[in-house]
Amino acid sequence: MWMLGWLTLMVTIAIAGREASHELGLFQIMLMRSCIGIVLLAPLVRRAGGLAATRTTQLRWHALRNAVHYAAQYGWFAALTLIPLAQVVAIEFTMPIWTALLAAAFLGERLHGGKLAAAVLGLIGVALIVKPAADQIDAGQWIALGAAIGFAVSVTLTKRLTRTDSPVAIIFWMLVVQSLIGLVPALLSWRWPSTASWGWVLLIAFCGTYSHYCMANALHHAEATLVVPMDFIRVPLTALAGWLIYGERVDMLAVAGTALILGANVMNLRRAPASVHERVA
DSSP states (O other): OHHHHHHHHHHHHHHHHHHHTTTSOHHHHHHHHHHHHHHHHHHHHHHTTGGGGGOOSOHHHHHHHHHHHHHHHHHHHHHHTTSOHHHHHHHHTTHHHHHHHHHHHHSOOOOOHHHHHHHHHHHHHHHHHHOOOGGGOOHHHHHHHHHHHHHHHHHHHHHHHTTTSOHHHHHHHHHHHHHHHHHHHHHHTOOOOOHHHHHHHHHHHHHHHHHHHHHHHHHHHSOHHHHGGGGGGHHHHHHHHHHHHHOOOOOHHHHHHHHHHHHHHHHHHHTHHHHHHHHHO
């Protein structure tokens, strides 16, 4: 259920990010998103016990995680302005491979054949949807790939932080650190938003804040190598949104790719009980 919230909010933020970038610079969008996000997070902070719930002894790891995430997020928004939406999201889905490798290497999570097969099957589905051509990779696609690797590092560090900090604390420090990182470049390129842009930015802030709250909770309840492959479902959801909103065509290869992605998630989810049993044992 936490991942369902993540998926819905992430599809929405992709659309809102593209629309907002028509008028506003990326640094400004990201700063406004973080500052508004702090306000939106306040009810969760109060419910968790106030500012005491945000205390941490892992400030160094929060700073590292959010520096990497900020760079990846900037690349993701930049890629939205350079290449088609479906390509950005699909290239982003190389992230589970990087995450699985990083989680196995640095967190001690078990990378058994079932999880690896689910990730590979999902990536094949993504390839069928995007139909990539090696001789047509441009700057936007390289930026999207770099963002995917950055997000994988961020997810791995988030999983580490869930061992000591609550999801509320993780999101609070994300918003604070990223506001500080982006303050100067955003002010140097500031433009007062129109009414329409305010609407898109508010939507970005809401989705950005609560999507990460959903992801942090999902990672709190399950291993990163189980949670992240579920995110493959965002590819067919994005394709559906593109068809409904922008009239983007969906062909039979896209349908086949969607089927593979869903099959990969079924395979991954069916292994969840065994994984939990192994942790208890």
